[in-house]
Amino acid sequence: MKPLIGITSQFMAKDNNFASGANYVNAVIEAGGIPVQLPVNLKEPAETLVSLVDGIIIPGGADVAPLSYGEQPHPKVTRTFRRNDIYESAMIHAAIQQGKPILAICRGIQILNVSLGGKLYQDIPSQTANEICHYQDSAARGEMTHSISIMQDSNLCNIVGKTEMYVNSYHHQAVREIADGLRVAATAPDGIIEAVESEDGRILGVQWHPESLCAVCEEHAKIFTNFIERCRADS
Numbered sequence: 001m002k003p004l005i006g007i008t009s010q011f012m013a014k015d016n017n018f019a020s021g022a023n024y025v026n027a028v029i030e031a032g033g034i035p036v037q038l039p040v041n042l043k044e045p046a047e048t049l050v051s052l053v054d055g056i057i058i059p060g061g062a063d064v065a066p067l068s069y070g071e072q073p074h075p076k077v078t079r080t081f082r083r084n085d086i087y088e089s090a091m092i093h094a095a096i097q098q099g100k101p102i103l104a105i106c107r108g109i110q111i112l113n114v115s116l117g118g119k120l121y122q123d124i125p126s127q128t129a130n131e132i133c134h135y136q137d138s139a140a141r142g143e144m145t146h147s148i149s150i151m152q153d154s155n156l157c158n159i160v161g162k163t164e165m166y167v168n169s170y171h172h173q174a175v176r177e178i179a180d181g182l183r184v185a186a187t188a189p190d191g192i193i194e195a196v197e198s199e200d201g202r203i204l205g206v207q208w209h210p211e212s213l214c215a216v217c218e219e220h221a222k223i224f225t226n227f228i229e230r231c232r233a234d235s
Helices: 022-031 046-051 082-098 107-115 155-160 218-234
Strands: 004-012 017-019 034-039 055-058 102-105 119-121 146-150 164-167 174-177 183-187 193-197 203-206
Touching: 004 022, 004 082, 004 218, 022 034, 022 218, 046 082, 055 082, 055 107, 055 218, 082 102, 082 107, 102 107, 102 218, 107 119, 107 174, 107 193, 107 203, 146 155, 146 193, 155 183, 155 193, 155 203, 155 218, 174 193, 203 218
Parallel strands: 004 034, 004 055, 055 102, 102 203
Antiparallel strands: 004 017, 119 174, 146 164, 146 183, 183 193, 193 203
C-alpha cells in the first residue's frame, strides 16, 4: 500500500483559507505516495493527526514569528501567524515521538529548527555579511540560482549522490543556531545553512524548494522518492 503523507496546510488570514501548494501534492504523487492535506487544527491533539499518516511534510510559507524563539521582531520580518507556528511545532514533536519521517521545506526547516530549540536569522541581508542573493525575485519556481555544498558524510549526500548541486532560493530568513538533535547537511557559498538532518535520517530539512525542481532535476526528485520510501519502510 502507498504511504499516506500528511502535508500541513497553513492558515492564510488574508484569504480566510487553508493553503498548501500544488507542487507539494504533485511531488508526493509522482514519488509514489498519497498526499493528505492537514489544515490547522488546534482543537485536535497533534498526536491524533500524525497517527493518521505515515510521514509529514512541513512546507514553505510566511516568516516564523520571532516570539516563537524568544526574540523581538526585526524590522524586515514580514507577515507571521503564531497559530501556524504552534500547530506545526506540535505536529513536529508528535511525529518525532511516533517515529514518523519529516521532510521540512523552506519555512519548514525554520520552524523545525525553532521547534527543537534553535534560532533564526530574521533577515539575512541585514544580519549577515552574505555574498549571494537568497531571495530569487522571479516567478520561475523551477529555475536554479545558486550552488550548495553537501556534507560528504550526510544522509542528504547519500540521497542525491552529490556533494554539490544547484538550488532555487526564496527566503530571507535562515537557520542561525542549530537545534540539538539536528546537524548541518549543506551550506551555501556564503555559509548560510541550506539543509539540516537527524543522524538516523528520519528528519530532513532543506531551505530551497525541491518540489518545484522535481520535473527538471533528478537529484531533487530523489529527495521525495527517498522520503516516500522511508515512510513506507517505517509504517
